[in-house]
Amino acid sequence: MTIDPRPGLSGVHPDDLAAWVAAQGQPAFRARQIADAIWKDGGVTSSAAILTLPTPLRDALDADFRLDTVDDTELRLGDGGATEKSLHRLSDGQLIESVLMHYPARAGSRERHTLCISSQAGCAVGCPFCATGELGFGRDLETAEIVDQVRHAARRLAANGQRLTNIVFMGMGEPLLNLDRVLAAVEALNDPARFGLGARHITVSTSGVVPGIRRLTALGPQFTLAVSLHAARDALRDVLVPLNRRWPVAEVVAAAREHARATGRRISYEYTMIGGVNDTDADADALVESLRGDHAHVNLIPMNPVAHTPWQASPMPVIEAFAATLRDAGISTTIRRNRGQEVGAACGQLAAERAGEPAPPVVARRRERLVMASAAALRGDRSDEPVPAGIVGASGEQG
Ligand code: SAH
Ligand code: SF4
Numbered sequence: 001m002t003i004d005p006r007p008g009l010s011g012v013h014p015d016d017l018a019a020w021v022a023a024q025g026q027p028a029f030r031a032r033q034i035a036d037a038i039w040k041d042g043g044v045t046s047s048a049a050i051l052t053l054p055t056p057l058r059d060a061l062d063a064d065f066r067l068d069t070v071d072d073t074e075l076r077l078g079d080g081g082a083t084e085k086s087l088h089r090l091s092d093g094q095l096i097e098s099v100l101m102h103y104p105a106r107a108g109s110r111e112r113h114t115l116c117i118s119s120q121a122g123c124a125v126g127c128p129f130c131a132t133g134e135l136g137f138g139r140d141l142e143t144a145e146i147v148d149q150v151r152h153a154a155r156r157l158a159a160n161g162q163r164l165t166n167i168v169f170m171g172m173g174e175p176l177l178n179l180d181r182v183l184a185a186v187e188a189l190n191d192p193a194r195f196g197l198g199a200r201h202i203t204v205s206t207s208g209v210v211p212g213i214r215r216l217t218a219l220g221p222q223f224t225l226a227v228s229l230h231a232a233r234d235a236l237r238d239v240l241v242p243l244n245r246r247w248p249v250a251e252v253v254a255a256a257r258e259h260a261r262a263t264g265r266r267i268s269y270e271y272t273m274i275g276g277v278n279d280t281d282a283d284a285d286a287l288v289e290s291l292r293g294d295h296a297h298v299n300l301i302p303m304n305p306v307a308h309t310p311w312q313a314s315p316m317p318v319i320e321a322f323a324a325t326l327r328d329a330g331i332s333t334t335i336r337r338n339r340g341q342e343v344g345a346a347c348g349q350l351a352a353e354r355a356g357e358p359a360p361p362v363v364a365r366r367r368e369r370l371v372m373a374s375a376a377a378l379r380g381d382r383s384d385e386p387v388p389a390g391i392v393g394a395s396g397e398q399g
Contacts, residue, residue: 004091008069008144010038039194042155070148094121094138096172098149114166117149119182120173125207126242128370131306132172140178146185169204176212199223207241208252221263227256228270231278232286236377253290260295269298273314277374284325291331298333310367
């Protein structure tokens with residue numbers, strides 16, 4: 001299957017839309033009418049629904065653009081309706097996921113509706129505890145394919161008189177390896193004339209693509225940056241986040257520190273707690289050493305169960321003791337309850353299910369390799385495996 005060559009309309013820059021309208025010989029206000037139709041309450045999914053436009057202009061829109069790029073979507077509910085997981089099939093058959101999570105109002109905080117979105121189909125980084133990592137890399141998403149996940153959720157919320165309050169790029173893919181499209185999507189989501197969500201309500205999570213972090217630092221604050229650390233010792237992080245072999249812990253933390261200094265915004269570190277692997281006293285001490293004195297926050301996340309790993313979440317008392325070590329050292333730390341396990345909300349799980357079960361010997365070899373690699377890492381031996389294909393040369397380094 002080949003990708004539909006027509007760009008998604010929601011990814012078209014307003015200047016380009018204005019130029020297109022002019023080229024159709026139409027007055028400038030038509031561009032405003034089209035934009036209103038795309039963005040209001042999540043927007044329309046077909047040109048036929050833009051009643052303000054003359055029919056020939058609707059036909060011209062259809063000829064040149066797709067009104068929705070995630071139209072083939074399957075929905076699964078979990079957590080008693082508090083989690084809605086969408087599996088989107090793209091025009092070339094690639095599968096991606098987004099997850100909408102509803103949080104009720106509590107003392108001191110208003111009701112929240114947070115959407116977790118994907119930036120790539122699959123991921124080249126290959127973290128072994130992540131379902132997307134096991135799938136491997138499919139392709140980069142187009143700007144509209146990123147934005148349309150948001151419009152899809154916004155429409156469902158609008159039907160209940162609700163609005164999206166937060167967006168996190170914590171779905172499938174490594175956003176900083178598709179940075180141009182992610183930045184264009186964030187601009188659209190942020191722009192008051194388009195989706196209009198404040199930059200503080202948008203979080204992009206990276207596994208530590210250092211040149212991408214530096215590029216963001218140069219641009220100034222666009223959104224909140226979260227860094228997936230998962231280990232502060234290189235030997236272990238080489239196994240858990242394979243791009244560590246290219247950008248090791250000290251470089252990632254230094255880039256994050258510089259980003260915090262330049263933007264005045266606190267860095268958030270994600271740390272998935274894996275029982276007996278990265279939750280030892282030595283790991284807590286190493287994390288304290290790495291982050292001491294930084295303007296940082298650590299989120300400890302019990303590992304979501306994922307097929308084909310030999311690992312499980314750390315027990316809660318271990319997570320609490322780990323958190324206490326960090327807090328005693330003055331590092332602000334929270335333990336995050338994971339959501340949506342029953343619908344496979346660690347993104348990539350539904351798509352992995354669709355990809356089919358690998359042969360049992362392949363699964364057994366993968367488990368064995370991970371047991372040996374993490375045991376070697378705990379002894380402090382650095383892995384001699386190569387940097388994952390797809391990371392070499394894909395540095396995101398620009399200007
Ligand atoms: N590629 C980016 C963003 C997507 S992953 C990144 O890695 O940061 C979003 C977050 O989910 C990351 O912190 C990732 O490590 C975490 N994650 C992946 N699989 C998980 C699992 N099985 N349990 C808990 N967290 C997981
Ligand atoms: Fe990719 Fe993030 Fe999954 Fe690692 S955790 S494989 S970087 S999506």
